[in-house]
Amino acid sequence: MKVELNTNVLTNNNKAAEFNRELFIKTNTLVINMMSSPGAGKTTVLEETVKALSGKYRIGVIEGDLATEKDAERIRQQGAQAVQINTHGGCHLDARMVIATLPEFDLDQIDILFIENVGNLVCPSGYDLGQHHKIAVLSVPEGNDKIPKYPQMFMRTELVLLNKVDLLPYLDFDVEMALEDLKAINPESKLLQLSARTQEGMDSWYSWIEEAYQACLKQ
Numbered sequence: 001m002k003v004e005l006n007t008n009v010l011t012n013n014n015k016a017a018e019f020n021r022e023l024f025i026k027t028n029t030l031v032i033n034m035m036s037s038p039g040a041g042k043t044t045v046l047e048e049t050v051k052a053l054s055g056k057y058r059i060g061v062i063e064g065d066l067a068t069e070k071d072a073e074r075i076r077q078q079g080a081q082a083v084q085i086n087t088h089g090g091c092h093l094d095a096r097m098v099i100a101t102l103p104e105f106d107l108d109q110i111d112i113l114f115i116e117n118v119g120n121l122v123c124p125s126g127y128d129l130g131q132h133h134k135i136a137v138l139s140v141p142e143g144n145d146k147i148p149k150y151p152q153m154f155m156r157t158e159l160v161l162l163n164k165v166d167l168l169p170y171l172d173f174d175v176e177m178a179l180e181d182l183k184a185i186n187p188e189s190k191l192l193q194l195s196a197r198t199q200e201g202m203d204s205w206y207s208w209i210e211e212a213y214q215a216c217l218k219q
Helices: 011-026 041-051 072-075 094-105 153-154 165-169 175-185 202-217
Strands: 030-036 059-065 082-086 113-116 134-138 158-163 190-193
Touching: 011 030, 011 094, 030 041, 030 175, 041 059, 041 072, 041 158, 041 202, 072 113, 072 190, 082 094, 082 153, 134 175, 158 175, 165 202, 175 190, 190 202
Parallel strands: 030 113, 030 134, 059 082, 059 113, 134 158, 158 190
Antiparallel strands: none
8 A cells, every 4th residue: 555645754843843933043042052972072072162151152962862961960060950851762853852951041041052962863853843043963972973974963964073073083084074074965054173172273163153142133
């Protein structure tokens, strides 16, 4: 039997994403959806970002994980409001999950909302959360194969943070190859090299956020 599906399976998610997007625009809240594989360093990047920018911006964070509040607790220790979403086995966040957390934030008092998605290079990229920007975090220890092996993630993100560059002298990672692979998949994407541990390159990331925030205010 051949069954034709005429309804987009993401219809409900996309409706929720539009609701989120309209709310974020109304409140002038910049929303950044951060995705990566587990262990790439998203939470550490966010910890350092909160420490560096909390004097200038009011920052909130939605943390997505299968279980525990460990990452949300790390963010709270830096002074930012963080709300945990546990997916209990789900491999990504969706827009309806985000909607459920929004009453816990006063978005009129939040300048930048980061969404740290579940660690996974496959599923999260396919779901619109209503964000302004999707970015990917890739780490040097993961090796050069991740960009070509997971093209959908890198096609759908406009910025790649190459984290843990302090380990480049010790590992077999070719930055030029990563740039070539990224440009072959997504010519419009940018790649910023940084280390959240040593602070190398973090100023470029903060400048990118500043530009994104100013663009958000002009919507």
